[in-house]
Amino acid sequence: MLVTLAALALCVWACFSVRLGSRTLAEHADAIGQTPEAAALIEGTRETINPALERARERVLGEYVTAPTYLEPGEPATQEASPPAESIYAGQGSNLDMGARDRGATPRPAPEGATRAATSRLPGRR
Numbered sequence: 001m002l003v004t005l006a007a008l009a010l011c012v013w014a015c016f017s018v019r020l021g022s023r024t025l026a027e028h029a030d031a032i033g034q035t036p037e038a039a040a041l042i043e044g045t046r047e048t049i050n051p052a053l054e055r056a057r058e059r060v061l062g063e064y065v066t067a068p069t070y071l072e073p074g075e076p077a078t079q080e081a082s083p084p085a086e087s088i089y090a091g092q093g094s095n096l097d098m099g100a101r102d103r104g105a106t107p108r109p110a111p112e113g114a115t116r117a118a119t120s121r122l123p124g125r126r
Helices: 002-017 025-033 036-061 095-102 116-120
Strands: none
Touching: 002 025
């Protein structure tokens, strides 16, 4: 690790100190970056990358929604919850069960003599 850090420091020093003709490596890179061709390359890259980054941001973050950060005095801290939407499986039981029921599975019976409380208790819990 120490050898790698020393080699990196030596390379940085050489880029800014050692002359390659009339300029150092850093001065050459700066002069190349100021040409019209380099400016056109940077602009073309931005035009290509920015829409892709915007699409990725929309996929990851979704719709931009602001949350209130201040409540007026007397304003309730919570809103009334709306009633749940009608399930597409109305009258067929819990939506969580649908995957197993669609495959024709039936629930397994509890072991003989076991109560619901005894079968649902996790180890270490009361």
